[in-house]
Amino acid sequence: MSWRVLNADEHVTFREFLKSFLSRIPEFQPAGEASDGLEAVELVTRLKPDLVLEGS
Amino acid sequence: MPRRDGLEAPRRIKAHNDGTSVILLPAVADEAHRQAADGSRGDAFLPKNARMGHALGKLQGTECSAQATSFLHSFGWLGRTKIRGRTDEPLCDRGVDRFFEPDGSRVRATGYRKGPGGRLQTPRPNGFAMAATRPAFLYSRDSPFRENGVP
Numbered sequence: 001m002s003w004r005v006l007n008a009d010e011h012v013t014f015r016e017f018l019k020s021f022l023s024r025i026p027e028f029q030p031a032g033e034a035s036d037g038l039e040a041v042e043l044v045t046r047l048k049p050d051l052v053l054e055g056s
Numbered sequence: 057m058p059r060r061d062g063l064e065a066p067r068r069i070k071a072h073n074d075g076t077s078v079i080l081l082p083a084v085a086d087e088a089h090r091q092a093a094d095g096s097r098g099d100a101f102l103p104k105n106a107r108m109g110h111a112l113g114k115l116q117g118t119e120c121s122a123q124a125t126s127f128l129h130s131f132g133w134l135g136r137t138k139i140r141g142r143t144d145e146p147l148c149d150r151g152v153d154r155f156f157e158p159d160g161s162r163v164r165a166t167g168y169r170k171g172p173g174g175r176l177q178t179p180r181p182n183g184f185a186m187a188a189t190r191p192a193f194l195y196s197r198d199s200p201f202r203e204n205g206v207p
Contacts, residue, residue: 037064037068045072045073048073049076050075051078051079052066054066056065
């Protein structure tokens, strides 16, 4: 099973870190990235990911 | 987050699409943040600088989605190093098959065996002994939060 992951964090370095990490796990596919909560909500509405990693 | 409270976003996300799991990754994990996170609709609470036990503690108290559970387990089995009898911070990023050498380079370990308590261990030719005890990614050398002063 593959799950689509939306990565939402204001720190680009942390987003890059998570993206790099997730790229090693076949069952997780990147769905998109958001730099803040508002963008995350917008992307969830549009992309309907399975999982959101929400930095705060 | 500057444009939207990081704890407000999960509520809105769940309102738009309840099938989406949300894992909160706060930079600060004090009691106030923990209580606030409990009040949000996040599926799990995983402080950026915390050990996985924090997240599992949350999971034990709530029904966590399969996605969130799988994600958390995927970060699992981060080992700890023991150097001259002293247990130090983990030096690997994920899994018993990924290690960091002292110079930061990565090597792939082989020859796993069960150690005390059934934990996976592997003897290292450089004297490092590794046990897969602590699942967390936050001690990775890649983590930017060391640079930001977060322990």
